[in-house]
Amino acid sequence: MAQVNRKQLLDCALCPNMCRCECPVVQAWGKEAVSPSGKSRLAHLLLEGRLSWSEEFLEALSACVGCRGCQTLCPFPELDLAEELLAARQEASQAGVCLHQVAPYLGNLKKFGSPYGQGRGLAPAGERGAAVLYFAGCTAAANNPQSVETALALLEKAGVSYQTLDEFCCGYPAEIWGDLELARQLAADNRERFAASGARTLVTGCPECRWTFTRRYGAWGIELPLEVVDSTTFFLGLIREGRLQPRPVQGIDTVTYHDPCLRARLEEDWERPRELLGLIPGLTLVEAASSKEKVRCCGGGQMAQLTFPALAETMARRRLAELPAVSAALTDCPFCRESLLVGGGTVMELTELLGRACIER
Amino acid sequence: MSSLPETTIQETNLSKQESSQLLQQLRTLLGDDNVSAAAVDRLAACRDYWPMGTLWFLEGKAPALPDLVVWPRSTEEVAAVLTLARKHGVPVTPYGEGSGALGGVIPLRGGIVLDMKRMNRVRHLDRENLLVTVECGLNGALYEEYLNRQGFTGGHVPQSIRCSTVGGWLACRAAGQFSTRYGKIEDIVASLKAVLPDGTIFQGRPVPRSSTGPRLDHLFLGSEGTLGVITEAVLRIWPLPEKQALLSYAFATLEAALEAIRRVIHSGARPAVVRLYDYVETSHHFPETKEAEGRCMLVLISEGHSDIVAAEAKIIDAYAREHGAVACGPEPVKHWLERRFNVSLASTLFRQGAVVDTIEVSANWSNAASLYHAMQEALLKVEGTALASGHWSHVYPDGAALYFTLCGFPPGDKADYYKQLWEAAMTSCLALEGAISHHHGIGLHRGLWMDQEHGPGLEVLKRIKKALDPDGIMNPGKMGLEEALRWRK
Numbered sequence: 001m002a003q004v005n006r007k008q009l010l011d012c013a014l015c016p017n018m019c020r021c022e023c024p025v026v027q028a029w030g031k032e033a034v035s036p037s038g039k040s041r042l043a044h045l046l047l048e049g050r051l052s053w054s055e056e057f058l059e060a061l062s063a064c065v066g067c068r069g070c071q072t073l074c075p076f077p078e079l080d081l082a083e084e085l086l087a088a089r090q091e092a093s094q095a096g097v098c099l100h101q102v103a104p105y106l107g108n109l110k111k112f113g114s115p116y117g118q119g120r121g122l123a124p125a126g127e128r129g130a131a132v133l134y135f136a137g138c139t140a141a142a143n144n145p146q147s148v149e150t151a152l153a154l155l156e157k158a159g160v161s162y163q164t165l166d167e168f169c170c171g172y173p174a175e176i177w178g179d180l181e182l183a184r185q186l187a188a189d190n191r192e193r194f195a196a197s198g199a200r201t202l203v204t205g206c207p208e209c210r211w212t213f214t215r216r217y218g219a220w221g222i223e224l225p226l227e228v229v230d231s232t233t234f235f236l237g238l239i240r241e242g243r244l245q246p247r248p249v250q251g252i253d254t255v256t257y258h259d260p261c262l263r264a265r266l267e268e269d270w271e272r273p274r275e276l277l278g279l280i281p282g283l284t285l286v287e288a289a290s291s292k293e294k295v296r297c298c299g300g301g302q303m304a305q306l307t308f309p310a311l312a313e314t315m316a317r318r319r320l321a322e323l324p325a326v327s328a329a330l331t332d333c334p335f336c337r338e339s340l341l342v343g344g345g346t347v348m349e350l351t352e353l354l355g356r357a358c359i360e361r
Numbered sequence: 362m363s364s365l366p367e368t369t370i371q372e373t374n375l376s377k378q379e380s381s382q383l384l385q386q387l388r389t390l391l392g393d394d395n396v397s398a399a400a401v402d403r404l405a406a407c408r409d410y411w412p413m414g415t416l417w418f419l420e421g422k423a424p425a426l427p428d429l430v431v432w433p434r435s436t437e438e439v440a441a442v443l444t445l446a447r448k449h450g451v452p453v454t455p456y457g458e459g460s461g462a463l464g465g466v467i468p469l470r471g472g473i474v475l476d477m478k479r480m481n482r483v484r485h486l487d488r489e490n491l492l493v494t495v496e497c498g499l500n501g502a503l504y505e506e507y508l509n510r511q512g513f514t515g516g517h518v519p520q521s522i523r524c525s526t527v528g529g530w531l532a533c534r535a536a537g538q539f540s541t542r543y544g545k546i547e548d549i550v551a552s553l554k555a556v557l558p559d560g561t562i563f564q565g566r567p568v569p570r571s572s573t574g575p576r577l578d579h580l581f582l583g584s585e586g587t588l589g590v591i592t593e594a595v596l597r598i599w600p601l602p603e604k605q606a607l608l609s610y611a612f613a614t615l616e617a618a619l620e621a622i623r624r625v626i627h628s629g630a631r632p633a634v635v636r637l638y639d640y641v642e643t644s645h646h647f648p649e650t651k652e653a654e655g656r657c658m659l660v661l662i663s664e665g666h667s668d669i670v671a672a673e674a675k676i677i678d679a680y681a682r683e684h685g686a687v688a689c690g691p692e693p694v695k696h697w698l699e700r701r702f703n704v705s706l707a708s709t710l711f712r713q714g715a716v717v718d719t720i721e722v723s724a725n726w727s728n729a730a731s732l733y734h735a736m737q738e739a740l741l742k743v744e745g746t747a748l749a750s751g752h753w754s755h756v757y758p759d760g761a762a763l764y765f766t767l768c769g770f771p772p773g774d775k776a777d778y779y780k781q782l783w784e785a786a787m788t789s790c791l792a793l794e795g796a797i798s799h800h801h802g803i804g805l806h807r808g809l810w811m812d813q814e815h816g817p818g819l820e821v822l823k824r825i826k827k828a829l830d831p832d833g834i835m836n837p838g839k840m841g842l843e844e845a846l847r848w849r850k
Contacts, residue, residue, distance in 0.1 A: 007712070013418070014708035016410040016460050017524040021502035030432055030478035030498070032459065033405035041418065042401065045366065050421035052364050056401045073523065075705035289510055310394075 002087040004047055008079045012040035022069035024297045028314040034063040036070045036081055043088045053095040061088050062099060063308060065301025067261035093178035101307050102177045110182060113168035116142040126163035133199035134164050137206030139334040150355035151205060151231060157359055158243035165193055170209040176302045187222040195225045205231040205351055207262040207333050232332050232350055236276045246357035248282035254326040256286050259295040260333035273332055273350055280357045286324040300335030316342045365400050369417050370847040371425035374471035380428040387431055390441045395432045402430040406456055406474040411464035412718045415711055416775050424467045427474040434479050436554055436562055436592040444560035446473055446834055454836045455586040457526035463804025465585050469838040469845060477528050480592060483507055492551055492567055494595050497528025513598040516543025523702060531591050533802035534583030541756045542633035547582050554593040555581045558830040567595035585802055586836035588829050602664035606674045607694035610686035611656035615639060616730050618657050621684035623726045626756050630673040634662035641750035652687045660694045710768055716775055718767045722790045723799040725760040732793045733763055739789040743781045745771040762799035803840040805848060811841025
């Protein structure tokens with residue numbers, strides 16, 4: 001089990017919440033308990049045994065989207081509050097406390113390998129043994145299968161030999177919901193399946209899956225037998241090689257790009273999506289009021305749409321208010337796309353736009 | 362129900378039956394999502410950044426717990442809550458973002474904590490008159506960010522800007538780092554809306570000035586939730602400055618520096634930032650500035666129209682050199698700008714067992730230097746005090762604010778040490794006719810010296826309190842308006 005760094009947590013708890021302006025959760029919800037230091041104080045008292053675990057305490061500690069907005073202002077260089085809260089949630093799980101809203105999703109995960117339930121994952125396709133394995137992730141597969149079909153069509157168009165598997169969850173939801181044992185089990189299963197596939201490169205359009213594969217599996221003692229690449233980088237390479245040739249997209253001239261928190265803050269990559277957009281003719285990119293490393297979470301982080309739907313919607317509306325008026329808002333995260341759809345505007349993943357630029361006439 | 366920590370200075374709470382009935386009535390008024398009796402919310406609203414609250418937290422204790430937390434979304438909802446609270450004689454404590462340094466939001470007698478954070482909208486931007494109407498639960502940094510995006514500044518940048526609300530600024534009569542040019546919150550506010558304890562809504566008018574009796578809006582500035590709840594304000598704003606000059610000078614003595622500042626201000630110049638550090642703080646904050654070694658650093662920012670900035674810079678430079686200062690250039694100012702919101706050392710020291718605090722007072726020029734020396738001497742005499750360093754800022758034609766940073770490792774009980782430290786500070790300040798607070802306000806703790814600060818004049822405030830809040834429901838036990846029984850002991 002991951003250990004909470006008590007010293008780091010206490011530093012945060014003793015701070016007057018100097019980062020709270022960049023915590024989209026407390027700014028959207030207004031509850032003191034979910035402010036960054038509010039959560040640290042609560043976690044400290046729980047871990048010190050001054051309070052006993054309960055669902056309401058766990059709920060406050062779970063109200064973090066992992067966006068690291070707090071870290072942009074944090075004076076403690078080693079503190080990663082989102083990480084400490086993940087570890088604290090595992091303590092809650094060990095104490096037998098679980099959020100009622102999480103329980104059905106965890107049940108699905110254990111039973112079907114997807115938080116969304118049976119038959120919602122990706123089906124095997126493509127060429128068995130192909131070097132490229134496309135991994136859609138649970139949310140794109142369940143809620144936006146068109147984007148997955150588009151990604152596969154782009155691979156075909158570029159002449160890439162690929163395969164897909166009967167996908168199991170990467171383990172990310174299990175970890176954020178406190179069940180590290182399940183997360184590790186899923187990771188071990190995935191390792192076996194990826195190894196058996198014979199693929200050398202895994203391409204995924206989901207930042208959370210990518211984060212888990214690249215930053216978590218190693219910490220859990222699981223070494224993947226293939227390279228993990230995000231779909232934007234992969235498609236960008238295909239464009240550069242001339243294997244995909246984008247044309248202007250009818251009806252879309254101005255766009256904005258919403259940076260997924262994990263990509264912008266933890267992978268520090270906000271240039272490649274913009275580079276890809278720059279290679280689609282006829283597009284003008286208009287930046288949001290806060291973007292790149294200063295992006296504010298849209299409510300999609302840590303699957304808040306499932307566990308805190310009202311909060312996620314408020315966060316999405318606050319984020320939408322920061323986006324300029326354009327013909328389409330783009331992102332490259334299935335969770336961000338879902339969040340931003342609450343405004344009723346055109347929201348697409350980069351892959352979907354690229355599909356229209358390369359495949360449709 | 363989850364467990365809750367032991368409380369240290371709670372005076373009363375509602376009975377379970379009272380609390381439960383009130384919960385139902387409030388839910389009917391505001392909706393289920395805007396009222397909570399949950400332990401997690403009661404615990405979160407139990408304190409601010411008062412050091413005693415921090416010390417009790419480290420012992421696993423809470424100062425006092427409310428019975429209910431309520432999140433109003435409009436002035437009318439605040440009025441409805443206060444009407445109900447008054448009917449039942451239930452205490453109400455307004456809460457912003459909890460950055461206060463004196464225990465002002467601790468719900469000593471339980472009841473309702475009115476968390477204002479869901480009233481966070483900018484309602485109107487008036488570009489012609491340079492006014493903005495905002496709800497009071499809006500976070501300060503987000504308020505300033507909004508204005509900056511529109512090409513303006515609010516001119517109010519307290520160190521707490523990232524963790525305080527507009528309402529908190531008004532309620533504690535705050536001052537920002539750029540206040541010498543833009544003014545304090547009382548200069549910045551054009552009018553405000555407040556709910557009286559009986560539910561009556563007061564609405565001031567945002568006129569430039571009036572001669573229509575006492576300025577009633579100002580009655581609520583610094584009232585810290587004891588007279589009502591400020592819900593909305595019209596604030597003055599400024600175009601973003603076209604030019605900024607960053608200046609710094611090292612002086613051989615504090616006295617020479619204070620005199621130079623006095624002359625600058627008397628010349629009519631109004632640099633936005635004026636900060637003079639004593640020897641200890643100079644060596645702590647500016648170790649890389651060799652010219653400042655063994656000297657006192659003065660940092661200034663002049664901003665606005667380029668002609669005005671050029672003239673101010675010239676005036677400042679002339680007076681600084683006349684008083685023997687060495688010019689240190691823009692680097693120390695840049696260093697201050699980068700570091701000014703970093704309070705991480707306090708966390709580390711608290712964790713290591715120290716008591717850390719800040720005390721800000723104000724004095725006329727004639728007393729400025731002697732007040733500094735007298736307070737520092739008194740503070741260092743308290744056994745356990747390791748540091749009592751100071752700086753001046755917020756400059757006026759008639760004086761300035763003096764801000765002490767304190768750190769001690771008490772040999773005995775920390776609360777006793779804390780009280781001794783403050784007794785030393787307040788007594789020495791009053792002896793030299795300083796004001797016991799410049800901008801942090803009174804809250805719970807500084808109420809102990811309010812009678813000495815105001816003398817018989819405190820009776821005026823008590824009568825106003827009695828007239829507006831005859832049942833004493835608003836933030837009881839604060840501002841020295843009545844005895845905070847358990848803390849006084």
